[in-house]
Amino acid sequence: xEFHVNHPILFAMTGFLVAVVLAQSVYFLVKxxxxxxxxxxxxxxxxxxxxxxxxxxxAPAVSIVISVIALSKSLGLPLPWLxxxxxxxxxYEAIAAENAVSAMGLSxxxxxxxxxxxxxxxxxxxxxxxxxxIWLVPVIGKKLLSGMSNLGAKDAKxxxxxxxxxxxxxxxxxxxxxxxxxxxxxxxxxxxxxxxxLIPVCTMAVSAxxxxxxxxxxxxxxxxxxxxxALPISLVLGMAAAIPITAWLA
Amino acid sequence: MKKNLSYIDSVHRDGCxxxxxxxxxxxxxxxxxxxxxGAAPDWGALLxxxxxxxxxxxxxxxxxxxxxxxxxxxxxxYLSFVxxxxxxxxxxxxxxxxxxxxxxASSEEGEIISTIAIATSSIVTTIIIIIGVVCIVxxxxxLEAPVLEPAFAQMLPALFGGLGVAFVSKNWKIAVAxxxxxxxxxxxxxxxxxxxxxxxxxxxxxxxxxxSRILYKxxxx
Numbered sequence: 001x002e003f004h005v006n007h008p009i010l011f012a013m014t015g016f017l018v019a020v021v022l023a024q025s026v027y028f029l030v031k032x033x034x035x036x037x038x039x040x041x042x043x044x045x046x047x048x049x050x051x052x053x054x055x056x057x058x059a060p061a062v063s064i065v066i067s068v069i070a071l072s073k074s075l076g077l078p079l080p081w082l083x084x085x086x087x088x089x090x091x092y093e094a095i096a097a098e099n100a101v102s103a104m105g106l107s108x109x110x111x112x113x114x115x116x117x118x119x120x121x122x123x124x125x126x127x128x129x130x131x132x133x134i135w136l137v138p139v140i141g142k143k144l145l146s147g148m149s150n151l152g153a154k155d156a157k158x159x160x161x162x163x164x165x166x167x168x169x170x171x172x173x174x175x176x177x178x179x180x181x182x183x184x185x186x187x188x189x190x191x192x193x194x195x196x197x198l199i200p201v202c203t204m205a206v207s208a209x210x211x212x213x214x215x216x217x218x219x220x221x222x223x224x225x226x227x228x229x230a231l232p233i234s235l236v237l238g239m240a241a242a243i244p245i246t247a248w249l250a
Numbered sequence: 251m252k253k254n255l256s257y258i259d260s261v262h263r264d265g266c267x268x269x270x271x272x273x274x275x276x277x278x279x280x281x282x283x284x285x286x287x288g289a290a291p292d293w294g295a296l297l298x299x300x301x302x303x304x305x306x307x308x309x310x311x312x313x314x315x316x317x318x319x320x321x322x323x324x325x326x327x328y329l330s331f332v333x334x335x336x337x338x339x340x341x342x343x344x345x346x347x348x349x350x351x352x353x354x355a356s357s358e359e360g361e362i363i364s365t366i367a368i369a370t371s372s373i374v375t376t377i378i379i380i381i382g383v384v385c386i387v388x389x390x391x392x393l394e395a396p397v398l399e400p401a402f403a404q405m406l407p408a409l410f411g412g413l414g415v416a417f418v419s420k421n422w423k424i425a426v427a428x429x430x431x432x433x434x435x436x437x438x439x440x441x442x443x444x445x446x447x448x449x450x451x452x453x454x455x456x457x458x459x460x461x462s463r464i465l466y467k468x469x470x471x
Contacts, residue, residue: 001286001287001288003287003289009286010283013279013282013283014279017272017275017276017279018376018379018380020271020272020275021272021332021333021372021376022372022373022376022377024268024272024328024329024332025329025333025369025372025373025376026369026373027264027268028261028264028265028325028328028329028365028369029365029366029369029370029373031260031261031264031325031365032325032362032365032366032369033366035257035358035362036359036362036366039358039359039362041359041362045351046363046366048350049347049350049351049363049366049367049370050366050367050370052346052347052350052367053343053346053347053366053367053368053370053371053374054370054371054374056342056343056346056371057339057343057370057371057374057375057378058374058378059405060335060338060339060375060405060409061339061374061375061378061379062378062382062393062402063402063405064335064375064378064379065378065379065381065382065389065393066393066394066402068379068382068383068386069382069386069389069390069393069394072386077383077386081379081383082279084334084379085333085375085376085379086272086276086332086333086334087331087332087333087334088334089334089335091445092307095303096299096303096307099299099302099303100295100296100299100303101299102299102302103295103296103297103298103299103302104292104295104299105295115289116283116284116287116288116289117289117290117291117292118292119283119289120280120283120284120289120290120291121291121292121295121296121299123279123280123283124280124291124296124300125296125299125300125303125304127276127277127279127280128277128300128304129300129303129304129307129308130307130311131273131276131277131311132307132308132311132312132315133311133314133315133331134269134272134273134276134331134332135269135270135273136311136312136315136331137265137269137315137319137327137328137331138262138265138266138269138270138328140315140316140319141262141265141315141319141324141327141328142262142324144316144319144320145258145319145320145323145324145327147320148320148356149356151356152356157466158463158466159354159356160354160356161424161462161466161471162459162462163320163321163354163355163356164421164424164462165424165455165458165459165461165462166317166320166321166455166458166459167321167345167417168417168418168421168424168425168428168458169428169451169454169455169456169457169458169459170317170321170337170341170451170454170455171410171413171414171417171418171425172425172428172429172431172432172454172458173432173447173450173451173453173454173455174337174406174410174414174447174451175410175414175429175432175433176429176431176432176433176435176436176437176442176447176450176454177406177432177436177442177443177444177447177450178406178407178410178411178436179433179436179437180436180437180442180443180444180447181443182437183437183438183440199400199404200404200406200407201407203404203407203408203411204407204408204410204411204414205411206408206411207407207408207409207410207411207412208411208412208414208415210411210412211411211412211415211416212415215415215416227350228350230412230416231342231346231412231413231416234408234411234412234415235405235408235409235412236408237408238404238407238408238409238411238412239401239402239404239405239408240401241408242400242401242403242404242407242408243397243398243400243401245400245404246400246403246404247400250400
């Protein structure tokens with residue numbers, strides 16, 4: 001069989017793996033839904049949770065499709081499809097692929113078509129390097145989470161604060177990241193305008209402002225439904241605002 | 251015996267089975283390609299490629315697991331570590347769902363809500379990627395249009411702007427110290443940027459827990 005990166009067999013194998021992962025998500029969804037009925041949770045709220053999660057996911061998922069397209073130019077379509085449906089991310093896969101081929105004395109951008117051996121090496125490097133989370137969760141997940149529930153049993157208030165502190169910690173790191181290029185204002189970087197570091201800051205400000213406005217609007221009973229879509233709305237409006245902001249500051 | 255298994259225990263059991271199965275299938279993928287096309291790996295290059303890639307990603311993987319599992323809950327963790335995109339999609343989705351429902355992540359209701367949000371998000375993501383792959387020819391010029399590029403380049407700021415307001419305003423006493431610390435670090439340490447933000451997440455989480463503990467002990471929270 002002659003190998004090429006878009007061989008039908010690769011599509012078939014990837015399709016199968018993606019189907020398995022999809023089945024896992026459906027399995028856990030059904031399991032959680034059943035349990036929610038058993039313990040008498042409000043099913044209208046559950047429905048809203050599903051709708052919000054689905055709507056919120058659209059924009060980030062489209063950006064993953066863009067990553068698949070970007071990687072497909074050098075790796076063919078099936079491998080990026082697999083890698084970004086199961087664990088991966090654009091930056092990670094690009095680095096792993098580059099490391100794999102440079103170890104063979106080549107450079108990814110300069111290869112016109114990959115051989116089967118290069119493809120196998122790239123896939124092995126990507127797979128072996130990324131697998132940690134998949135097996136480590138089964139190994140330590142239960143212990144970590146029972147530690148959390150012990151904490152809750154000992155001091156429920158502190159357990160709640162602990163949980164919120166973790167969320168806030170993560171969000172703070174990303175808020176900091178939004179400001180990481182602002183130093184271009186006083187320390188110029190070649191190839192970038194001084195104000196380019198303000199683009200993410202202004203985008204974030206727009207998104208935050210939208211959230212505040214939605215928060216005020218949803219106090220009116222007629223507009224209460226807005227609360228369910230506040231995060232996806234602020235995300236999409238923030239992203240849309242980034243287009244004129246970038247044109248202005250870049 | 252089987253009937254006595256609690257919901258959470260059965261999530262762990264099923265999660266183990268699913269994750270280990272997916273892992274074996276993932277490893278089988280390159281091996282099957284090698285077998286079908288008669289192309290053994292270039293072992294020397296494989297070793298060099300792995301040495302350049304694996305140690306850093308393994309270290310990050312271990313830290314991410316310890317950091318994210320307590321936030322994602324059991325069902326959410328098994329799913330998220332298979333489907334990926336945790337900090338930019340699955341975790342914000344779960345946090346938003348918990349907030350929307352007013353439930354604590356450590357309760358059984360919280361576990362169920364975050365599993366439902368993450369499972370829904372995983373399903374929608376997988377389906378959108380399938381649509382993208384099937385329609386790649388007509389979609390490529392649209393998605394790669396220069397006019398849209400800044401919108402997707404600024405997805406994270408747009409996401410954390412909204413999420414930040416919603417969450418920080420409700421927990422501002424906890425948030426002041428970590429937000430200030432992260433701003434100072436990211437603005438004045440040049441090495442901190444989009445590729446190192448992942449490393450700063452556990453640092454910031456630990457710092458926030460520490461500060462919260464002090465505030466709690468002093469009765470501020």
